[in-house]
Amino acid sequence: MHATVPRRVRRRRRREAVASRLSAADPAPPPDATPAAGVPDNVRRSRPDKVVGMRLYEERLAVSGTWFWLSALPGAMTATLLLPFGPAAALGGLVVTVALTALGLYAYGSAAIVVTGGHLTAGSLRYPLTSLGMVEILDAEEAFLWRTRRADVSAAMLLRGYVPTAVRIELDDPDRPAPYLYLSTRRPATLLAVLSFARR
Numbered sequence: 026m027h028a029t030v031p032r033r034v035r036r037r038r039r040r041e042a043v044a045s046r047l048s049a050a051d052p053a054p055p056p057d058a059t060p061a062a063g064v065p066d067n068v069r070r071s072r073p074d075k076v077v078g079m080r081l082y083e084e085r086l087a088v089s090g091t092w093f094w095l096s097a098l099p100g101a102m103t104a105t106l107l108l109p110f111g112p113a114a115a116l117g118g119l120v121v122t123v124a125l126t127a128l129g130l131y132a133y134g135s136a137a138i139v140v141t142g143g144h145l146t147a148g149s150l151r152y153p154l155t156s157l158g159m160v161e162i163l164d165a166e167e168a169f170l171w172r173t174r175r176a177d178v179s180a181a182m183l184l185r186g187y188v189p190t191a192v193r194i195e196l197d198d199p200d201r202p203a204p205y206l207y208l209s210t211r212r213p214a215t216l217l218a219v220l221s222f223a224r225r
Contacts, residue, residue, distance in 0.1 A: 082140035082219040086185045086209060088130050096126035136183060138208060140219050145194075147183040147208050154224050157206075158195030162213040165189040177204050185209040192216055 100123035107118040136148040145152050163171055168191040172184055181196065181203040188209035196203050210216050 080139060080141055081223055082216060083137060084210060084212060084216070085137045086134055086183075086188055086211075088134040088187060092130050092187070093127055096123050096130060099123075099126055134185075136185070138183070138210060138216065140216070140223055142223055145220070147206070150181055150183060150206070152196065152198060152201075152206065154220070156196060156198040157220065157224070158197055160195075160217050160220055161193045162217055163191040163193055167191075168209070171207060176207075179203055180205050180207055182207040183209060194220075 100119045103122040104115040104119040107114040137146075138148075139146040140154075143154060145154060145157060168189060171191065171193055172182070172186075176182075179202070181201070184191075184207060186209075188211055190211065190213050191207060191209045192213045194206040194208065196206055208216070
């Protein structure tokens with residue numbers, strides 16, 4: 026005599042069997058094969074209407090801490106020049122010069138790359154995503170060539186020499202004709218993934 030299987034259990038087994046057949050017929054693609062690979066999970070899960078206004082990517086091209094230590098060099102030179110006028114003048118020159126140099130370095134490193142659902146902003150440059158073409162990742166060697174021998178004087182650039190890697194983006198903007206946009210970035214692969222995701 027066979028035991029009777031409860032109806033609730035039979036329904037659950039049928040649902041599991043149907044779900045299993047659907048999964049086998051349409052397997053999910055691997056994460057690295059999608060345009061959103063490298064995009065943060067919260068961005069991938071956002072609704073399209075929310076993505077348009079939100080910041081998908083933000084990177085500040087700050088200088089390294091070593092550069093701030095180097096700001097002591099011009100301070101020491103100023104102090105040496107002012108030393109004949111007394112210790113107070115030398116100390117004042119040292120403090121003022123170091124402070125001004127540090128502020129200059131901070132301002133120089135405050136340039137940022139921001140991607141939203143509609144625009145790419147790089148420092149003072151701003152382009153609609155519809156004007157962007159192919160994006161090429163540049164390693165340290167390629168980036169050096171594109172900012173020296175291969176550089177086009179009419180290209181748009183956000184260049185920071187202390188950032189070794191970059192991306193090169195072809196442009197099609199009739200309002201501001203430039204063959205390409207060169208962006209120094211420490212995360213070129215992530216920037217490429219976010220741009221691909223935002224332009225889907």
